[in-house]
Amino acid sequence: MSMICGIHRRTPGPVTGLAAMRAALPGAESATSAAWTDGAAGFGWRGDARLRKDRPGCTPLLDPGPGLAVTASARLDDRSGLCDALDIARGERAALPDSALLLRAYARWGRDCPNHLLGDFAFALWDARRRTLFLARDPVGTRPLLYSLSVDRIVFASDVGAVLAAPGVSDELDEATVAALLAPRPAVLGERTCYRTIRRLPPGHTLTVTQDTVRLDRWWRPENVPAAPTLGDDAVAEAFLALYASAVEDRLRGVGRVGVHLSGGLDSSSVAALATRANRRSGRPLPLTFSWQPPPRDGPNGPAEPAEHALIEAVCTAHGLEPIYCPPDAAGILDYVRRDGTRDLEVNPHEEPVRRAAAGRGVRVLLSGWGGDEGVSFNGRGYEAGLLRRGRFVPLWRFARERSRRPLAAILLRAALPLVWPDAARTLLDLRRGRPPARRRGFAHPGFAQRVRPPPVSALPRSGARETQLHLLRQGHLAERMDGWATSGAQRGIEYAYPLLDRRLLEFALGLPAERYRHGAGHRWLMRHGLRSLLPAEVRLHTSKQDPVRFGAFQAAVAAALPQVRTLLDARSVPPLRSGYLDMPRLRACLDPERHLAAPQYGGLLVALRFLDF
Structure with missing residues (x-):
């Protein structure tokens, strides 16, 4: 997997810090790296340029004619179809890396170029004539891309550490995100990160940055699929x-x-x-x-x-x-x-x-x-509720009779209940597994939890298989x-x-x-x-979809590690810097392996320990 980074100066001044960012990019010892700089922009790349034998490596590339440069973590599919659309001669195609096709796609279609691409990609392109930086990510986000934007510059990379390696990027925590992490059910962060000034480029989006403007566009809209x-x-x-x-x-x-x-x-x-x-x-x-x-x-x-x-x-x-x-x-x-x-x-x-x-x-x-x-x-979750909401009672009754010996009870549970309580399935599953919602507790310090609220979480749709599927994708x-x-x-x-x-x-x-x-x-x-x-x-x-053997082995491994965690924490002369965010007495109590095996809660516990950074 190749990793990328870069800087664009939005105000006059030199591009500095690219070498530190490139050094911070994750990579194997055998990985190679490359860089390119212009007066207002600089790109870095780290990876294996020989990963695929059917095409050249995807290192930073410059096309001086239109004044374009690109760095990419990408694997483009249907290269033949893309080359046809770009009118590239057949004899020229094999020698072109995916990065060259990205340059030509942008030259042909501009900001709309991701719509013409298939495959996995996250890339950054510098348009020198327009003094514009263009970032793009594939529909589902198979490749990471994060950025930090300020008045004078934008810094981007495939990794949080590489963004933080750029001079001047603040490492101040985003407390709302921290509150979400430490909640009873740790939240998916979406485009937020744990750092106030760093964001993820959402999947299926592009970001266009000039000296005066910033434009975030959503280019892939699954709800519009015919x-x-x-x-x-x-x-x-x-x-x-x-x-x-x-x-x-x-x-x-x-x-x-x-x-x-x-x-x-x-x-x-x-x-x-x-x-x-x-x-x-x-x-x-x-x-x-x-x-x-x-x-x-x-x-x-x-x-x-x-x-x-x-x-x-x-x-x-x-x-x-x-x-x-x-x-x-x-x-x-x-x-x-x-x-x-x-x-x-x-x-x-x-x-x-x-x-x-x-x-x-x-x-x-x-x-x-x-x-x-x-x-x-997809399992079709929300299908029965969708039938009920649209008044399709005959198909709903027929469907319930095919699947259950008690069709009326099935309709109440799978069609009527989700209309008034969308999260019913998860709550009932928790109860079945012996985890009443009232007993769920996060690891946030009570004072912090009272002072800072996590961002709102998008609610599960009340009905409809298609609506549920779109919600899951977003x-x-x-x-x-x-x-x-x-x-x-x-x-x-x-x-x-x-x-x-x-x-x-x-x-x-x-x-x-x-x-x-x-x-x-x-x-x-x-x-x-x-x-x-x-x-x-x-x-x-x-x-x-239950796999108790896997979970049992994992729980045993966690239980075996907990005494070592406790020893490391006890050996510290001063508490970890982030301990003030955490309910440390509760956290320490949960380091008891017997307690863990009796009532596993490894998800929130491991998240809290990783946040503690001990």
Whole structure:
């Protein structure tokens, strides 16, 4: 994964601090770096220019004719179609890096150029003639891009630490964001960061900055995706699978060793199956599969396989793969909580063992099924409430009878209740898991919590599958995880890729009627029907998303790390600087491993420890 940074002076004066920013960019020891400067702008880049053998590297590039320069973290798809639209001769195309195509796209379409791009990208472009800096991010935010804007300049980078490395960027905390982090249910931050002067460029947006103006535009609007033509079940499934296979192949093209997440669920299993099929057909090495679960334990009659292991093994057996299990351990958890959570974007402590194992095996690109639940693997949540709200009582009754032996109760629970209480499903799930909402407590100091309120959280729509799907895409949790994996992956020379978040596949999903997700007696119909030829039936028809083996191993690792955390805190002669924001007596009480195992609350606890920065 390549990382970028840069500075644009909005007032007269030299560009200073670029070298410090470039040095702060995450990257493996083998990563190369490059820089470019002009009188009013300077760009930096760090990454592997040889990651893809089918195209030159995407380092900073200058086109002196129109006076354009670009730095990018990008992998453009459908290069052939883009080159056709840009009238680039066929003999010239292979030698052009993606950064050159970005320059030509901007020269042709200006600020509208992202609409003509497919793939994963975050880039910055300097237009010397217009004295304009242009930043752009792909629809779902697969590549991070943050910035700090002031009257005299704008500083941007792929990483918070690189932005803070620029001289004069304030490290003053944004207390409203801190309040959100330490709330009973830690919030998704969206475009905010923990620093008052640093913001994320939201996915699907561009930022145009001149000496006098700042313009933030949203270029991708999923709510405007048109409805798909009406097709039969098999035709829809075939169209979906063709798009999906293409999305996976685009992320494999020109890459050496590839890894794939494998949990045994529909999303990761289908990515693994399609990647295996594509590599087998092209003669490339089969992907390596990595799972967060611990290895199966041996029982008296051989390996004891809970459902999670059985599903993983079924996928591997069907496609000739070997599972690599990467469970967390206490040392990894301790390392995770000791990283400054205001700077380190990683939000998932499960992933570091996978990165370590993948890097040790030479993996360059790691495919993930992240994002499927918001696209083609959406479960149709809100469908019943939408039928009730629109007065479609006959289809609602028919649907409830197909899915439940008590259709009236099902209508009350899944259609009527969400109309008056949109968060009912989450609250009922908490109660089922023994976590009454009244008992949820964050780790903020009571005085701080009373003085500072977190920003408001956008409410879940009251009804409608489409409305719910759009809400999930805008919520920010997708980009939040990908930001962390991008920066952490870069440190090990690994690039993450997300086939299920391919723009073509997402727009296909958004164009489908809700019935395609809640077809018949099941949910996630499109995936289950479309993957009949790829996945074993026990994987394709498995409906539970619970993975107690993984969570149990993780909870045990956290419990084993907590005494070490307590020892480190007790050894300090003075409290950590940020301890005033936290309810330290409560935090210390939660460091008891027995208490943790009896009532795990690792999410808020780990967030609080990472914020503490001890």
